[in-house]
Every structure is written in structure tokens, then in C-alpha cells.
Amino acid sequence: MAHETLTCLDCGQLNKIPSERLKAGPKCGTCGAKLMPAKAVQIDLKTLEKAAKRDTVPLVVDFWAPWCGPCRMMAPEFTKAAGDLSGRARLVKLNTQDHQAAGAKYGIRGIPTMIQFRKGREVRRQSGAMQASAIVGWAQA
Template sequence: MSDSTHIVCPHCGAVNRIPSSRLAEHPRCGKCRQPLFAAHPVALTAENFQRHIERSDIPVLVDFWAPWCGPCKMMAPAFEEAARQLEPRVRLAKVDTEAEPALGARFNIRSIPTLALFRGGREVARQPGAMGAADIVRWVQSRL
């Protein structure tokens, strides 16, 4: 039996088991048939946050941001570009701390934007402040 990786569908939340060797082949969800990776950050809420963090076998990079934050708005295109470069090895996600204040409080987010890298359900690294795409990719790769 081949080595497999669990991936949470960004559309329906189903947990998919994908052969690790096929991650780069644009896998689709077995339940909703949508692409598991779209080179676009996933919006996380209080309802789906734990599932993505705990059930995905790949690391999850979360951008804690707010719509009124100028640096957050400036970093958004860079985060999109980083998603194109890092998927499918890393899932990129965003948490709107204005809409989800409990998540911001739970992770003691004191400044935004803040990037938090999760692996195996636990936070393994954190970086406050806006960054460019190349810097985001380098930072993630240096932490994995």
C-alpha cells in the first residue's frame, strides 16, 4: 500500500486520503468533486478551523488579518502568490480576526497581519508583520 496524505477539502470539509505521490496531480475531493488545491488561500472560521488544522497531514499557514488593516491589504496579493508556490506541500488559509475574534483571542494575536504555521494540529512558528511572497515562501520553507 502506498503512503497517503489526508487533505481537508476547502469546499465541503471532507477529509480525503490521497496517495502522497499524487498530490501534485491536481486531486479532487471524493465527496464534492471540487479541486483540493486551487492556489488560493482558504477562509477559515471558528466552525472549520480545527478540522483544517488537525485533520490535514500537510502544514497549514494561517494569515490572521482584518479588513481595516492597511498592511494586511498590502500583503494579500503576496499571500495569494505564496499559495501558488507552496501548494500542495502547504495549505494557505486566512482568518479574518474582525469576523472571528474568538480565534484571534485563542491564539493571542496581538498584531496583524500575523502568520502562524501549524503542523500536526500544533502551532510550530509565528511571524508578525507584512511580508512579500518570496519572503513568505522562504520563511515557511525554513520552518519545515
């Protein structure tokens, strides 16, 4: 039986989940938080670093800031895409104003920028605001 490794986005605990249970609403064994939420979740840099390194399910990160107009325009589209991709990928948001070290660590030159991580590697990157359907297509490519 194949398993996936997921970092809890609330408490940071690593969880092993049978692959066929990803769409069944798995919860963290430590804190009970949903591991595959159907909405985009705000995370901090420490959680991102751990999840990007350890998770086996695709992790799509929206690097954004509250003062960024295109970021605010894309926010509801990113949330909609999170629902469409539920059970197949996790979509998270990292506020680059609150976590300024993230920009340097991940080479963010402009926002919004999305980066997809899988099994410890960056697999793709896209800058600029996108609609939900384009985000879903990009994440699945």
C-alpha cells in the same frame, strides 16, 4: 504507499490522498472542490480548527482584518506565495473581524499574523507583512 490527510476547505470532509498525488490537483471525494488550491482560500474558524488538528500537509494561516492596512498590502503577496507553494502547503486566510474568537484561541496579538500548523501542532508563527518570496521561505523553513 504514504498518504496525506486533508480537510476540504469547502465542505469540511476529511480526505486521504496518496502523497505523490498532491501536485496532481486532488479533489474532495464529497464535494469535488480542489484540495490543494493554487490560491489562498478564505475559511471560517470551524474549518480552521478541524484542518489545523487533522491535516498532515502544512497549513499556513493568515490572520487578517479588512480595516488593517498592512494586511491589505500583504494580501496579493500571500496569494502569490500560495501559487508558489501549491502541492507542498495550503495557504488560507481567516478574517479576525468576522471570527473574533480566533484571536483569543490562537493568541493573536497583532495582525497580520501567520501561523503554520502541521499534524495538529503549531510549528511556527510570524507577525507583520511579508513579501511572497519571504512567505515561501518562511513556510519551507
